Amino acid sequence: MENQKASEDIKVNKIDRIRFSISFFIFALLWMSGLAIVSAVLLPQHLKDLVGASSATAIYGVLNAVTAVASLVANLLFGNFSDRTRSVLGRRTPWVIAGGVVGGISLLLVGVFSNVWAIGISYCICMFGLNMMIAPVIATLSDRIPDDMRATMSAFMSAGTTVGSSIGTMIGAKFITVQFPGFITAAILMGIAGICTVVVWPREKSSKDMPAVKGGFGELLASFKPPVKGARDFWLAFSGRTLLIFSYYMILNYQLYILESYIGQSTTVAAATISVMSVITMIVGLIGSLTSGAISDFIGRRKLPVIIASALLIIGYLLPWVMKTSFSMILFAGFAGLGYAVYGAVDQALNIDVLPSKEEAGKDLGILNIATTLGQMAGPIITSILVGVGGYNLVFPTAIVFAILACIFIQLIRSTK
CATH class of the missing domain: 1.20.1250.20 (MFS general substrate transporter like domains)
Incomplete structure (x- = not known):
């Protein structure tokens, strides 16, 4: 297949293998820790404090459904946009950095706002920021990782997610009575996830010399076709x-x-x-x-x-x-x-x-x-x-x-x- 042949041309030395392993683990650990602090503990408690237990349960269910849809859209959207990006930083790196910043700021605002609608909008924006990072990082497995180490890199991301979920839940529990410092911690972890990732992994090559994507808005819409x-x-x-x-x-x-x-x-x-x-x-x-x-x-x-x-x-x-x-x-x-x-x-x-x-x-x-x-x-x-x-x-x-x-x-x- 085309991908198998292409993967044979990807060469990664031992040092870069270690750097990729660390970066994929750090990426998953940081964003998952930040998200778990809020999603598993602080957001449910924040809603409960604002509207009461019975209403909070219903609202939290709606929020989960809405943010799931936001994640669906964002994953497809930013994966496509990163394919089409031409910059000195490469195709994926700009989105990974920007996604962390957007995700971190919006996650902090979830704890700042006391209006349910504002909380919901901020949480949805956070999902857009998060998937602005995730989609390009996963695409990097195809771009820059040879076939014989892709499962290992996937494993490091899986391990980071597993550890991050547990750590985030424990951190969130520590801040359940004094929530705002917990939201700040979550925002910092989410915000630096993209920056730390691109600092640790081998620098992505410029994509400015890649053939420009032709066509206007109609071509862009057509590019989303499954x-x-x-x-x-x-x-x-x-x-x-x-x-x-x-x-x-x-x-x-x-x-x-x-x-x-x-x-x-x-x-x-x-x-x-x-x-x-x-x-x-x-x-x-x-x-x-x-x-x-x-x-x-x-x-x-x-x-x-x-x-x-x-x-x-x-x-x-x-x-x-x-x-x-x-x-x-x-x-x-x-x-x-x-x-x-x-x-x-x-x-x-x-x-x-x-x-x-x-x-x-x-x-x-x-x-x-x-x-x-x-x-x-x-x-x-x-x-x-x-x-x-x-x-x-x-x-x-x-x-x-x-x-x-x-x-x-x-x-x-x-x-x-």
Whole structure:
């Protein structure tokens, strides 16, 4: 394929490999820590203080839905724009720096404003800034990373996200009674994510000498067209990714309610159980991300780790369904957390392998990243519907079916092993 041939021309020395590894880890760690401080702790509490507990729950749900849509649009938009950028700093670097600044300022404003509408607008702008960074960084995996180290780089990003989520939640908890310093901390972490990334990674070459993109506004609109020609494997990867993330977030986002309503724990005991689960997920996530990414690059295979990841996820979903104990949810954190980390380690490398066109990598990877947002957004919605119909006994087997289907779709891909 075109991308496989192009990847053979990419040469990276040992020092630059280390710099890329560190930069991808730092990038994910910083933006995820900043976002988690706000999304997991401070924003829900801020809304609760402003409008009361019952209204805050409804408003927070609407905010999550709206920001998910904003992320969908931004991912596609800025991936495409970075493909078309011509500057002395390269195609991706200007967007990565600017995205951090936009994301950091708007995240701070979420804590400054006391009007719900203003909070919502600022939070949506933050998602635009965040994806202004994420889309070009992921496209860099296609531009500058050879095939034999893409899973490793994907693994470092996955590890950074795992650690950042846990660290951000813990920092947010420290500021829950005095929130504004927490918002400042979150804004700084988000704001410096892009700058730190481009400082650490090897400098991107100028793109000024690349052929200019021709056409006006009509051509720009046409450039957002999803790939069709030679895109069979692309859409199989999209479907598999969406279903697998569906399955994981169906349970992950409802773990507190599962512990309380399905297992029968009190609120305080459930909170303690979730703390244990978070630590376990962080540990297995680090181990799974870093080891499976390196192994995938070493053996040159992407689909085998997906089979292993799917099996681990299925075991993680099966145990609480069968055992129905608090310990089974801790086992879920171990097995499913490890499975999701193993998948995350090869996820972006697999996505790059199925791209129909290297020239439109930013835009096409933006479409593939929509699967992540779609899964995170729709998974909990499916859970709420299933609980209303037949309780949590329907949730676990449905998640198992989604994981199996995801594995089947990805195994049908022909362009990578």
